[in-house]
Amino acid sequence: MQHSSTADIETSRSDTSHSGKRLDGYFNVRRRGSTLKTEILAGVATFLASMYIIVVNPAILSDAGIPFSAALSATVLISFMSSLAMGLYARNPILVAPGMGMNALFTYTLVMGAGLSWEVALGCVFWSGVLFATLALFNVRQAIIDAIPESLRYAITCGIGLFITFIGFKNAGFIVGSEATLVSLGQLSPTLITFFTGMMATVVFVIWRFNGALILGIVLTTLLAVPMGRLWGGDILVEWSGMAAWPDFSVVMQVDIWGALKVAYLPFIFVMLFTNFFDALSCFMALSESADLKDEQGNPRNLKRSMTVDAFASMIAAPLGTSAAQTFIESGAGVSQGGRTGLVAVVISLLFLPFLFLSPLLSLVPSIATAPALVLVGLFMLAPIGKIEWTRFEQAFPAFLAIILMPLTYSITLGIAFGFLSFVVIKVCTGRLTDIKPAMWVSAALSVVMLATTH
Template sequence: MQDFFELKKNNTTVQTEIIAGVASFLATSYIIVVNPSVLSQAGMPFAGVLTATVIVCFFSSLMMGLYAKNPIIVAPGMGLNAFFTYSAVLGLGVTWQVALGAVFWSGIVFLLLSAFNIRTLILLAIPRPLRYAIAAGIGLFITLIGFANAKFIVANPATILSIGDITPSVLTFLAGLLLTAVLLTKQVKGGILFGILFTTLAAYPLGRWWGLGADPQVNWQGVFAAPDFSLLLQLDYINSLQWAVVPVIFAFVFTDMFDSISTFVGLAEAANLTDAQGQPRNIKRSLMTDAFATTLAGLVGSSPGTAYIESAVGIEAGGRTGLTAVVGALLFLPFLFLAPLLSVIPAIATAPALVLVGVFMVRPVTKVDWQQLDEAIPAFLAMVLIPFSYSITQGIIWGFLSWTAMKLVSGKTQDITLALLVIDAFCILALFVH
């Protein structure tokens, strides 16, 4: 294990990697319940999607750990599941079987792009200031998700966002945030994991379990639930190739591709997971894993799989090798049978970790030359539009387009590569494909 995962080379230990794997799992485990709740609105059986979700999480994260050797969890993507349900099925009126076929074919496109290094070329075409800005933007995005999960930040028609009511659950979140911050400041190993466990335990004396609303009543759902394989191979891979479905396939390809690339870039820049050339470590294998996750999702009955930005929680807990992803993958597997147990962990338990991870992910933004405005302005737009639009993809799109525009009007056409122009073309196309 020491040699396979190169633990000494990465200045880590088995204990640290296990703690990091548990932390990453806790930060991403919400998808086991949330993904079925979204896709079931497309007419898919809740239990079937839950089983499919666990299968995607397990095999894809295991592949990321053993094949790509990166500490990144792979799971069905939030946003992608919303597009599947609300845009493809409910919006365009295609059946969920056809939508699953579109997921499958987008995965095949991913595999081809990855196998021939096209996705890697796209990644290498991202200017470094944009990489730094994307990392910071993802950090702000994760922080916003944490605050929203805790209902510390809520929607407000008058001001768009505002501070929520000070409820028992919000106070519990604040206590967990303070403790986790202290543990990190004191450099306590596993501080993020201890913070998650403390916040979960602190919620218990309130006399509440956690479901919907700020202070929900008891929501105990039992312990065991048998897996449901009813969605296995239910995709319609023939009708999903109709011309009317092509925009759906393209949207899956574009959104998943840039979400995963930006996630790899952001995590690599924030945690120094780079190779000798300064590029994200084992990037081709990581992208192949991401492509495998999407293809597998279509076969077993889920929306596309993608690398998870919440993996930053485990990375900040010390995870540096594929062992972190392997531990996370193994922790998903029992929930084929034990999914109801996840109702015990409230969203506020992982919220402090998500908020504080933002502190570490914004570090690369200091590498941007803010005096050079033709680079600073696109970097700034990419950074702020990711959380402001609640979309990594939108931040990427406008970051690229503004970069090209600024370089063009500044007369620095040598900074505009052919690969960048191709990316810009896809960015423009993506703006009109929903």
């Protein structure tokens, strides 16, 4: 982890302009042991590590029926607004943007799985944000944390990771449907070879620790796909439609807030709330540990303010036309470069803005080019699997169900529902009722309602 030397700080003092001094004073850059240059470079590092979301999020949301250009505008806007708020209000070096997992839940579970329109699904996103904001404002996070066993929290992250990986393989045609075996390897073709080459190149970029390894993989795979349909292969995958255009705000305020208020949709709202809440909390805790971003009591710095920003970002995402925004663990890229203050998040937010006008250029990217990023994001999300106590069967079985059922049922919600239900049933049957906190009883009840009303 990079730290600034005394000489660096003195150089920063002598070179800092009047505006730089104001920034330094507002963000306490030097007091945090950093420099303005380090904070700016840390912001660039985090942006490069996470800018794949500008392409990948619209690609996933377009499967739900939201136009790619409109989803891209919404992605950039919420990333800019929420990261700016994280920097100026919470003063933490953390990126907030539409989350992987949340977009998959939105598209493949709510819209394609349960049959909700994308407008109603956005309404579910909105209400989950309202509940998240309420929890953040009243600071009741500890009660909820204590109610859900750690094994299930880890399992849900891992299950979503497997689900996202499965989607990546499916979008690339690497895995296809089969009447005999349900799924099978796709036929060897130029498309499949291009995807596999791009995926392996992205893996090498990650191993070499390139900043922006995933976006480099997307660019390379797109370039490899250019000859498709021209020199070999079937359909043309990459077609030029222009460099820049005005932002597409056609889905702004198209959210169906009141249509989402049905009893049958409550489990979906809860699952979104649960996933976003714990993703945010775990991200804050992990970053605070790795970079010593702690307060005097040893808790993550400005946690309540950071959670509040995350909550309102989720609520605002729906009217803008995208799935919920959440904290990005890729923020660790900037932290590892020495970023320590909210100035990092401000830099990140400003770097997003130019992409509002580049939707024609970014629409060049075919699904086989975003697929490697999905596969690797799924791998990254599997990191907590070693923290599950597999030797304790009463903990291991609910976790296993949650992990395995998400990709097998093509539903994040079903994986969570059966994970919760099995945990409660096991505790009841073994006479350990005191292990079941009120929030788990509510979770199990909502799971039953969801299964009864949607299946």
